[in-house]
Amino acid sequence: MFTGGLLFGSLSDRIGRRKSLLYSLLLNGIFGLLSALSPNVYALIAFRTCAGIGIGGTVPALFTLCSEHVPANRRGYYVTIVAAYWMVGAVFTAGLAWFMLGRPDAMYSWRAFAAIVSLPSFVCWMLTYKYVPESAQFFARRRLLTDAEMVVDTIKTTNGDAADHVTESSSLLSQHNTDASEVNGYTVVFGPSDPGIQTERSSLSAYGILFDPVLRGTTISLLMSWFCLSFGSYGLATWITMLFKRIGLENPFANAFIYAAANLPGNIMTALLMDRLGGRRILAISMLLSAGCATGFAYANSSASGAATIVLLASGFNAFSTAGWNAIDLMSAESFPTDVRTTGMGTLSAAGRAGSVAAQFVNGYLIGPPVHVTLLLAITASMMLLGTISSVLVRDYSNKALPESVEEMRRTHEKINNV
Template sequence: MSFPELLNQVGGMGRFQVLYVIFLNVPVLMLACHAVLQNFTGGSTDHHCQIHSNTSNISLVNMAQNLSSQDLLRISIPVDENQRLEKCRRFVTPQWWLLQPNATMSNTTVVETEPCIDGWVYDKSVFPSTIIMEWDLVCDFWKLKQMAQSIYMAGVLVGGIVFGGLSDRFGRRSLLIWCYLQMASMGTASAFSPSFSAYCVFRFLTGMAFSGIVLNCVSLCLEWTPTHMRAIVGTLNGYCYTLGQFFLAGMAYALPDWRWLQLTVSLPYFIFFLYSWWFTESARWLVITGKSNRAVKELKRVARINGKKEEGDKLNIEILKSNMQKEMSSVKNTHTIADLARTPVVRRISLCLCFVWFSTSFAYYGLAMDLQNFNVDIYVIQLIFGAVDIPAKLVSVLTITFIGRRFTQAAALILAGLSILANIFVPQDLQTLRTIMAVFGKGCLAASFNCVYIFTGELYPTVIRQTGMGLSNTMARIGSITAPMVKMLSEYFPSLPLIIYGAAPIISGIAATFLPETRNVPLPETVEEVETRAKQLREEEQQMKTLLAPAKPDPASEAGEKQL
């Protein structure tokens, strides 16, 4: 009896699994909010220098008080070549002559200007309060906004490395409970940050918790779910992330103050932390790590919740050991990150998944974190970007279930890359068409994410599953950190970012075709099982080629026929 058969014995996809998946996926709703939160908490707005607030000439002060706000700006702030107010310079002294009819800067000599030494005035029509306004992240400091997002993504990267290995050593449940608490406390602390430096530190720690939640949620869902239901459960996880994007648009519209928005998306994790103590540790992990007594106890608990108490009572440690010899034997071995590259098949899997995860995240965040460049209301485009995930993930779950993981993964990436590259040839004035192409590409990348979470968990054996997920998450975060940097290349060649964003998924889509198919295949428990399956598959393919190959005529019989 294998572990999937044990799961069926204690209820299969019963009441316990349904409740477990629901409780694990509710926190995922808020993860989407944290991932792209800075689209709203760090939203860019029009700004200009503060006008001169003091002057020694009393008569000029009285004159200025009688001017309209438009005239005050005209005499205080220069305009650029597009006749828009300069964002980072102001006149050293008010230029009263500009109030004369038909007076423009073009028919005068150069007027001396200075930086915004008294601060900035922001357009608060869309965002009344953001970290940009709070800490003046504009002009010479505009890069700090991108740095804040990169620091958050660096936290997600470090979290993948740290929590991936720790959960394989200490268990999925314990790490998930800790990550809920860390997300709640650090997210809340971000809302009360007294300085930009403190904000970045708290966001880094929030990013670490994000990774821990994603990794352990996926693993617990997969390891307690029967083989035939894994694709559906994995897609449900993806849809919760999609719904989270809708929630973010609504919450950001209702709570335009960045501190209140940050607080609102963080406080629910205190509730998740409290109910997560009810969670059951992965029985697969318990068996693999030699904790058979606890594994039997957890299986009996699951059987009782699923209404299979009698079946659960039949389980004991002797039955577990006799039917899971292969899994128990792996306890003798110590596994490290080196196991991801030690054997040929697992090495190929790791290499291909690194390409897939990097490119999916790289292109996804290249699109998702650039909403304000679509010239569409930011709340509307957030809804559209969330809505496209619904049909995209529906199509992906159908192809994952009925065609296979490998086809879905490769097709989603290649289509995403082609749609991004197509935007190179769409004129800038056709903004609607450009937005449609970007939304389609984002949908394909969402389908890719939906597939790769399931695919990765099924490809790696239990003994190194979390380590493999940690490596994959690391590559994804490197992609998300790199994405904003690529946008800067548009200064040298406007289409270069799109070329890179489009080429990366296509290359990764080709790499995905070298991964083994896992549709309707039980989860592997050991590295040896992965290698053996690949060898058996090669032998079966060779036998099939032999059977399908046309029979070669016997030379002796041909000679006899010619003589006749």
């Protein structure tokens, strides 16, 4: 997944968000299905590694595509809706595992489970291929203005408007310095590329742009936030069933299902509040509350509190972590210019995967034997607090038009500093 985020993030800025998403979904589906047919453990590792590259590749293209398709004043709501389907997948997977693998009389093998959970990737591939157009902003940035207009017309038609052209293709194609045009609130602001800006950059130069002076602070702060949020949330989620077993809870699969279902209140909260409060506030508040729940979980475990209290605090942690993920996905897509938006998203996603990997080593050691549950939860809470601090340092672009280039961001910041 680390590799997939870096690879497809850079690729998406070069070939398009839609193509990148289709390739990554297909990669995940094919190798996920092959995992069920693995003849030995080495083949299983190889297939799951390739599937993981596909999983990592979906994140940069998916959230960038969503953010570029929707109006600025509703961006938070729609990104949250897309992110909420992580909950659907988590609940589906937890419920399926409980049904197929979590009973003493289970009649199903892990191979059947692996085959079934690979199917949604193929379904999503077909839906994306049929219904999701390429980003108009991506086309316009490359001066493919006729293609950009066609995307806008498609969006207008889908929303019930007449499918007339927003502007004349010939007029747009003949101009290279026209004003940006906003299309009735259905899509983001877009306009022709500045003549002096080269959009077909090498991958190396694209990564360099992420650390341009105007972006450096944002990039570093978001890298820290992604690492900390991934360490805390995935670190706990991966080991939650084993953790419940270690502290003596009955039916850990059922409790893990409740833990996964706690995504719902987190998604509802962010859908209602994201566009009002902005991604930065939601991220900072949710990570702070997640740290509080992890601390309470540690105290409840050390004081031998009841199972209901422990599961409630663990579920609260997951709910607030979900809100944090929705916010950080939005902030990450908003913080980078169109030229390197998915490169930035892929880099941040890779930092998140690094946090997840680090958590597996740390938590795997602490889960025992011997068991160090309280220490595990204390480290989790500390990482969430560190992420809270780094999140407040990120510049907030909520409800603003997405920037086209780093040059545009420099001009905007100069205007702000001169006021």
